[in-house]
Amino acid sequence: MPIRPAGRSMDMSRRKRRQEEVRAMAKFMDVHRGMKGVTADQLREAHRADLAIEGDESVHFEHAWADPESGIVYCLSEAPSAEAVQRIHERAGHPADEVHAVPLEV
Amino acid sequence: MPIRPAGRSMDMSRRKRRQEEVRAMAKFMDVHRGMKGVTADQLREAHRADLAIEGDESVHFEHAWADPESGIVYCLSEAPSAEAVQRIHERAGHPADEVHAVPLEV
Numbered sequence: 001m002p003i004r005p006a007g008r009s010m011d012m013s014r015r016k017r018r019q020e021e022v023r024a025m026a027k028f029m030d031v032h033r034g035m036k037g038v039t040a041d042q043l044r045e046a047h048r049a050d051l052a053i054e055g056d057e058s059v060h061f062e063h064a065w066a067d068p069e070s071g072i073v074y075c076l077s078e079a080p081s082a083e084a085v086q087r088i089h090e091r092a093g094h095p096a097d098e099v100h101a102v103p104l105e106v
Numbered sequence: 107m108p109i110r111p112a113g114r115s116m117d118m119s120r121r122k123r124r125q126e127e128v129r130a131m132a133k134f135m136d137v138h139r140g141m142k143g144v145t146a147d148q149l150r151e152a153h154r155a156d157l158a159i160e161g162d163e164s165v166h167f168e169h170a171w172a173d174p175e176s177g178i179v180y181c182l183s184e185a186p187s188a189e190a191v192q193r194i195h196e197r198a199g200h201p202a203d204e205v206h207a208v209p210l211e212v
Contacts, residue, residue, distance in 0.1 A: 029180055040210050047212040065135055065208035074135055102171035104146050106153040
């Protein structure tokens, strides 16, 4: 009777855990356009709406920067995928125009 | 004979200095496109080239994030103006496609 190597499943689950950690650590920058005249209060409120539900998708929005003049907002997040970032932004009422993984950072 | 108040010129220069400090605190996000396949080493080297000369324009590049797949690089800086940010990037050999003041942040 073949004996299942004792270490095998541990290695597998360790590998899987590592993959999940790597996935959870991915960073994303997303861009919203057409926000001309956005105010500090509106930016804070939009960010609060994201934070209120981000846990549903294991997303965390770390920062947002806005240029009221050109109407561009940038959001930096940690998330399992670009789709997860977008789903939170959509549910919060402000879908992003672009979501980019940014695996490199200095 | 009117006496010039002794404190006047000091106040003026102090006010001017404060205005310069406020101006120096403005944040900027700039965007570089067409960087498909950019590597961690290339990003680090480009950032190092900025840091080496940024003091000439009172600019400080705080972070850069890159997406090798879409070829987009975002740089966050503190600077006296968008023009100062661009002058440093140009001299370092990588002019930005867009530079936006981002006076709002959460």
